[in-house]
Amino acid sequence: MLEISTLRLHSEEITQKLLIKNFPAENIIKEVLSADQQKRELQTELDTINASGNRSAKEIGRLMTTGQNAEAEKLKIEATGFREKAKELEQKIREAETALEELLVRIPNTPSEKVPAGKTAADNKPVYENDCKPTATGTLFPHWDIIKKYDIIDFETGIKISGPGFPVYKGKGARLLRALINYCLDEACKAGYKEMIPPVFVNSASAYATGQLPDKDGMMYEMKEDKLYAIPTAEVPLTNIYRDVILKEEDLPVKITGYTPCFRREAGSWGADVRGLNRLHQFDKVEIVQICKPENSYLTLEEMRNFVQNLIISLGLHSRTLLLCGGDMSFTSAMTYDLEVFAAGQKKWLEVSSVSNFETFQANRLRLRFKDANKKTQLAHTLNGSALGLARILAAIIENYQTPDGIIVPEVLRAYTGFEKIF
RNA sequence: AGAGAGAUGGCAGAGUGGUUUAAUGCGGCGGUCUUGAAAACCGUUGUCCCGCGUAAGCGGGACCGGGGGUUCGAAUCCCUCUCUCUCUACCA
Structure with missing residues (x-):
């Protein structure tokens, strides 16, 4: 607001x-x-x-x-x-x-001066691309074929238990996902983020404060009986930790991270191009959040973007970064980078992270402030980003590291998985 | 889930209808003293809204868990909701 x-x-x-x-x-x-x-x-x-x-x-x-x-x-x-x-x-x-x-609440956040004009995703401005070209060669299959071959992710059983969009990760597939969670969290901690394990159901005050309510209530699963919402992203509980808080200047910047499952109804957004792990009702994500002084927030945005870019490079995934144009940005954001990885099997870019500066837009609803050097209270700036959206990272790893006789585990994950190959 | 007790400032804790502008203590900040620190002493202390002012500030209003009520007047009395604690029951 x-x-x-x-x-x-x-x-x-x-x-x-x-x-x-x-x-x-x-x-x-x-x-x-x-x-x-x-x-x-x-x-x-x-x-x-x-x-x-x-x-x-x-x-x-x-x-x-x-x-x-x-x-x-x-x-x-x-x-x-x-x-x-x-x-x-x-x-x-x-x-x-x-x-x-x-x-x-109907007026969106104003875009930063650096935001390019544009109407659709086609107008987003590429600002970075790494050179981790896929190692896989020959005929490349999309991940939904490969996971069946090795029986590591099971959509049919998920449908039986819950419904479409709720996969069961099995055996080495589960292990690989858990490795990703731990790896991302460990890297975030090394970068100075403090780990949090927040609630995954939140009340309406929290959903309102981060902007999911009143507009986007169709996106969240709701437990009417208890007036709780399943979180669509860890951003909601992590940011709400600081609702109604006045920080001291020396507490800034606040850097926190957390892993949670994320739940999205995705009503009406299903189609031919959202197969497999590309779009789910439940998926796993590690989130990073920073709260900082207004004058630092754009440097912080770059710092967060670099952190996520390097995380993707360390996994050996071909990726690019886009600066979103005005028309493609979210309601609440002042400036957003989307980070995409190339999934070699489907030959498609998958969005795996979105890093945004909200300036005071969220802080205003949150009433998140700090006391500056002159003892004046003023709104802080908030930023967040995915580090990373793991279902799609998993999809990209499966497709980009496929070989005729198995999926190679990226090197940085081997200490976590305990195996080098899924076959 | 049942029974009982509670919710007051950063924290502790008084205050049961009228100079309450919320006592007092601790903490925090500033100062005196000191080579420096501690102690002692002095001063100060929250959030929001409105108005005036370039500003420091000044004036008014609101806030004692939330909402409603009684009254000329409510932290105080009444209703209601939420939350917390203790005991009992249950449970990973």
Whole structure:
């Protein structure tokens, strides 16, 4: 959510910036400003009434303790009814606040100046590509064929137990996935991230604070009985650790990481090109999160992007990094890099990480702040990224390391798997 | 899940209808003293909203778990929800 104070001062500039995201903001911003104006007028009115009510009450108290009861009674009659008026105003203010909030949450984050214009994924700007060309040669099969051959991932049994999109990882397949989880977490810890194991069900306040609610409630599995949501990403619980927190300047940057399974309903997003591990209802992901001072957030974004790029290189996967154009960015992001690996069997790029700077957009809803050197509290900047989305990494490893007589395990994972080849 | 007890500032902990502007202690910050530190002493201390001001700040309002009620006036009384603790039961 954008800050109303910024919107008041820079509405024109914000409108301009939002055009990069193809979002026509002029009208809604006008509405916001007038709703804000109305709310403030009501607030001033209420404050005035409260001030005079407080004065009378105090005076009555003083008269009664000094024994001037007759005077007190007279004043009591005069003071009757002010509370009712105040309540009426409070109600109006609540309504005005709700109206303002409903408008505000519909305005996306403004893109950074570095974000290129564009409408679709085709307009994303490639900024990096590594040279880890696949070692596999000959006829290359997509992973959904290979996993059957070695019986390491079983979709049919998953369908029996849960439904489509809930695979069962078996034997060396399970072991390889667990190796990836441990490897990614260990690398993140080495890079200074503190490991967390958060809850995988969150309440609506948390889902709201990171932006999954109210708009995207169709994406999450919901347990209505207990009013809980299955997390679509560890970003939700990890970021919410810092909801309503005021950090000290010396605590920054905060760097945390966590592995969780992620649950996504993916309603309506199924099609021919989302076979196998490409898109699942449940998948595994290691997430990295940073909270930092505003002036550092773009350096931090680069640091996080480099970390993820190097992680992918260390797995020997051919990958590229795209700077997302305005039209392809998420609602909440100010700047996003998508990192893709090439899956040699399907001959397709798979998105395995998305690293974003949200500036104060998330922090505003989270009320995540820090005290700066001048002892002023101000909103922190938040960033997060996948490191990595493991189902697709697994798919890419299976396809890129396939040989006629087995799948080679990437070298860095062998200490974790205890084997070098799946056959 | 049943029974009981609770929820007050960064923490501990008073406060059961009216100078409460929430006592006091600890912690934090600043200072005096000191070669430096400790101790002692003095001062200071949260969050949000509105207004004025370039600003430091000043003025007003709100906040004692959340919401509602009674009252001229609520941390205090009533209702309700949530959470925590203790005991019992159950459980990995």
